[in-house]
Amino acid sequence: MQRPNGVLQMHPSILFTALLSGPLLAAAPSAALAQHTAHQPAAPEWASPYAGMQGRDIKALSPQQIADLREGKGMALALAGELNGFPGPSHVLEMADALGLSAEQRATTQQLLEQMKTQARTLGAEVIAAEGRLDALFKERRVTRDNLMTATLQVANAQGRLRAAHLGYHLTMAELLTAGQIEIYNQLRGY
Template sequence: MRTEAGLVGVLALIAAVGAAAPAEAQHQHHGGAQGEQAVSPYAGMQARSIKALSEQQMADLRAGRGMGMALAAELNGYPGPVHVLELADALGLAPEQRRRIQALREAMTAKAVPLGERLIAEEAALDSEFAARTVTLASLEVATSAIGRTQAALRAAHLRYHLATVEVLTQAQVRRYGELRGYRSADARRQGG
């Protein structure tokens, strides 16, 4: 009985220390002891022209690059047209396959670029409202809903072309693509999976 009570006490102490650790870590991350200057991971971003987007992100959006929007497809065996073209020789693409994948890449870019430009404009408008201190709950709802719709359309545009690309490739080319991109583990290769 006494051992059981001691064990409960030790477990309670461990739980209390464990609960305090994240709070202390967060305190240290955001400035540490009283009087120290807090350093945010956002420091320096206040100088961006659009606070929510880096220059690289804007360049990627303007060029129609995927920015990881199609990872659900890419990492589940649905190659994208841009990377397939980069690996065309290693994949042994036939001339007709290369032509079709190139057409898909061009169509994807034609769809993604205007959406990227729209997203930049919508983020700039939201940023301007906050900077001018004119944002309201109503305008915030309108702006973020528009941004969300554009982000969804942009992501769907990228994912759609991954679906179309896999239809042009053979199963062997899709497997080889995964290997070349480093997605298939050594275990899967040994097991033939």
């Protein structure tokens, strides 16, 4: 029943029933959910963010990282150069028209990119192999303090040579471009 001022008036017994059953009805889905999830295994209290990675062929490398290494991708290895005004050949070719590359600059950059990819693929394969050897030492329970040091240094050496290769091509690009082209490159890249 509605009063003249627009407020609904309820019989006290109906109001009392509504007040009692409201929280019960609201709790019903929660109770059903709790009962359903009670049978689900809970995540272990000490679960690691690495859980699931134990099935990888090489534990320290994701399938995407392996693919990128095989393809000779940059993988942010040349950020020290890129973010300090030393453009990379791949991005220079993407922006060739905006940078006003001469025909000679464009041809040289294309050649540099192909050389970089070839070298990076070779060095990437070395990183994969070195990581695989390190992983095998642990997997096969053959790891010792001596071969651990040797294996980790081999990984570091392969990674370092790969990074140096990528950075070297950024250095070469900075020598090929004019200061004005580098300035435009940095602006277009948002640096």
